[in-house]
Amino acid sequence: MKKLKLPLQNTVIGTVETKFGWVSFAVTSKGLRDCRFMFPSPDCATDEILKTIAGKPLSEDKNVISTWSLMFKEYFGGSLKSFDKVPLDSESWTDFQKRVYMTVQSIPYGKTASYGTIASYLGNGNASRAVGNALKNNPVPPVIPCHRVIAADKDMCGFSATGGIELKLKILELEKDNL
DNA sequence: AAAACTGCGGCAG
DNA sequence: CTGCCGCAGTTTT
Numbered sequence: 724m725k726k727l728k729l730p731l732q733n734t735v736i737g738t739v740e741t742k743f744g745w746v747s748f749a750v751t752s753k754g755l756r757d758c759r760f761m762f763p764s765p766d767c768a769t770d771e772i773l774k775t776i777a778g779k780p781l782s783e784d785k786n787v788i789s790t791w792s793l794m795f796k797e798y799f800g801g802s803l804k805s806f807d808k809v810p811l812d813s814e815s816w817t818d819f820q821k822r823v824y825m826t827v828q829s830i831p832y833g834k835t836a837s838y839g840t841i842a843s844y845l846g847n848g849n850a851s852r853a854v855g856n857a858l859k860n861n862p863v864p865p866v867i868p869c870h871r872v873i874a875a876d877k878d879m880c881g882f883s884a885t886g887g888i889e890l891k892l893k894i895l896e897l898e899k900d901n902l
Numbered sequence: 903a904a905a906a907c908t909g910c911g912g913c914a915g
Numbered sequence: 916c917t918g919c920c921g922c923a924g925t926t927t928t
Contacts, residue, residue, distance in 0.1 A: 819924060838910050842923090851910040853923040859909055860925085874910065881909030888909090907926070914919080 733782035738768040739792035741799035743894070747772035748795070748863075750787050751779075754810030758863045760795075761885045775862075798865065801901035804832040806866040815862075823857040830871045833898040837875040851875075859883050870894045 734756070738747040744761040747768035757775040762768035797803035807828070813821055822845050830836050838858075842850040858869040864884060870891045874880040882891035 817925075842910085847923075849911090849922045850924075851922080852908065853910090853925085855909040856907090856924060857909095869909080872909080876911080883909065891909090903928100905926105905928075908924095910922085912919105912921095915917085 734776045734779045735782055735784045735787050736769070736772050736776065737788035737792055738762075738765045738772070739795055740765070741796050742897075743799040743890075744768075746792075746795045746799070748791055749776050750784075750791060751812045751814075753812035753814060755791065755863050755866060756812040756814075758795075758866065759884070760799075760864070761890065799897070801897055804898075804901065806868075809866060811863060811866065819853065820857045820860070823854055824861070824867045827858065827867055827869060827872060830868060832868075833895075833902040835871045835873050835895070838872055839875050841872060855880075865894060871898075 733752065735750045736747065737750075738745055740746075741760065744763060745765050745768040746758065746760040747762065748758040749756045749772050757772060759768070759771050759775075762771065794803055794806070794809070798806070813824075816824070823841060826841050826844055827836075838851040838854045839848060841854045842848050845854075854872070858872055859881075861867050861869045864870065870882065880888070882888050884890060886893075
């Protein structure tokens, strides 16, 4: 059975103000494709997200925009505690990334796991570094909660989004407070 | 095809 | 504590 490829994949973008700055996101017919946050203004947010969808046709879907906007607002406000079963556009991910992201998504709200733990869960305990590499490219934080993955002995390590480790800590704090 | 990267981890000094 | 390899996957030459 052959599956047909959809001829066009219009992208919807949206921005919303949250407790973690302005958030911008891009959604295709498959689901959420990109998401960034901590922007100081809606213009900044829009500019950045436009870069991620260069060349793709835009469309408007108020329903999609408001649904996602609300989710981000609630998550960063502390009332939404799970992005489970939310559609993600995984088209551009490698197999390894899919496996990593899937596993990371199963870390419960407010909990953490180490890169090594994720790696051994995937079947190769030596792949911790590769896990970090994959998480660095997380296209949809905080939906894939890469902030819940920390180093084995030290408490913290990098976080590539604007705000770095401090931001990572702030998000974990948010989750802890609303546990 | 090879080398150079990483949000790691573990084991030396 | 710091430094140094080995590791696996991705990106860049």
